[in-house]
Amino acid sequence: MKKSTQPSLCKLLLPILLVIASFESFAHGSMIVPESRVYNCYLNNPENPLDPACAAAKEVAGTQAFYDWNGINQSGANGNHRDVVPDGQLCAGGQAKFAGLDLARSDWEATPLVPKADGTFDFEFIATAAHATRDWIFFVTREDYVPTAPLNWDDLVEFCRLGSVPLSANSRYILNCPLPQLSGKHVVYTTWQRSDSAEAFYTCTDVVLSNSATSNGWTDEGPLVAQTGLIQNNSITLRLFNQAGNDVESVQHTVLNTALTPVDWAYAFAQTVNSQSQYARIGVLDPNTGQITPIRSSHTNRIYTRSSLSLSYEVDIRIIGDRINLKQ
Structure with a gap:
């Protein structure tokens, strides 16, 4: 019996499956309300950023980080975020590709956060790939943090922790948290730990907080x-x-x-x-x-x-x- 020279269906599908798996393990999401540091730079003309801080970040690590705004992750975190993301590399999630986001500057564009009547705020995280969730943890820089110094874990204090949150119809996680009683410009740092994998995702978001904030509707x-x-x-x-x-x-x-x-x-x-x-x-x-x-x-x-x-x-x-x- 003559042996077939045609490739098997399994061999044909394997490269395709590998490509899909590679893509899905990469693209996952970022904070969009308020905009994360990387997402703001992506919106700010990645090839020629008008924002000075984004332009400086491009000089450090190029433009690819902005296009890959949804991929700041560590595959083996398993909740041990301090072990896999070193001090001074928090905004980059410990990845060299995103190193420009770690620049210690006072001019990163910041979004004023206006609490609802109950003192909470609805953070919105867009998910380009949804995952089962172990927890979301929100940190904020301490009152005495100096933005021109590298961001370290000891600069942060936890202010909100959530478990599994349902994904909305438009691929958003709406994350309701009480806002910390701080004022002025701060960095909100978010970790998203999957429950079906050791993988976790990291987000730096520059905000302006005020104890007496009001939106006037x-x-x-x-x-x-x-x-x-x-x-x-x-x-x-x-x-x-x-x-x-x-x-x-x-x-x-x-x-x-x-x-x-x-x-x-x-x-x-x-x-x-x-x-x-x-x-x-x-x-x-x-x-x-x-x-x-x-x-x-x-x-x-x-x-x-x-x-x-x-x-x-x-x-x-x-x-x-x-x-x-x-x-x-």
């Missing part, structure tokens, strides 16, 4: 990131939608007489929205007063919507008949 929807200049007759439009997907409001800013840099149009657009919109504001939230004020920046201003309405949004840029969708 606004929900932080994320940053307004301006990456390219605009010329005369280009326009930027903020569109708001209700939970049914119906249009609620549209505010447009048109470039009239001269070309605008990303910083210029982001600032002008924020001013237009704040003067015309009933349901949205763009700017930087003062956690003590709840006021939202735009600043001259291409990436620091954030979009806020009325909390009571549960709105979603989209920012459209029209460039001579073309439209660039920034967020939906």
Whole structure:
């Protein structure tokens, strides 16, 4: 009987399965509300970051870390996080590829955290691959932490611990935690330990805390990131939608007489929205007063919507008949 020279189905499938397994063991997630340090850099034009801290991180370790924002992990942690992630390498999760995230700088972009009426905050972690969970542990830097020094384990204090949390329909883990009674700029450090594996994931998130924080009814929807200049007759439009997907409001800013840099149009657009919109504001939230004020920046201003309405949004840029969708 002649032996077949065709490869077996098992041999054909093995390389495919290995590729799938490799991919799934890599891509898992990161904090997006508030944005983790790595996710913020990913949103901030990875090839040419406008944010100074992200630009410095790129100089240290290149751009690949930003594209791999969902893979800061250690495969053999098994809850022994201090053993697998050395001091000074916490934001990188002990991985050289993410070393730029460990830079000791005071200018990492930070998100003001506004607690709910009960003093808690809903952290949102997006899962590009969901896993069975042993625990989530949240740490925050101590009151006397100096941001220009390397981040070590002894700089952190635990403030929240959760077990298995269900995954929402849009692939988010909503992690409700009481906010620590601290003020000023801090780093929130999160560990996510799987229960079906020894693998764990690590996240550094820069935040601003305030004991008297108030949102005045606004929900932080994320940053307004301006990456390219605009010329005369280009326009930027903020569109708001209700939970049914119906249009609620549209505010447009048109470039009239001269070309605008990303910083210029982001600032002008924020001013237009704040003067015309009933349901949205763009700017930087003062956690003590709840006021939202735009600043001259291409990436620091954030979009806020009325909390009571549960709105979603989209920012459209029209460039001579073309439209660039920034967020939906």
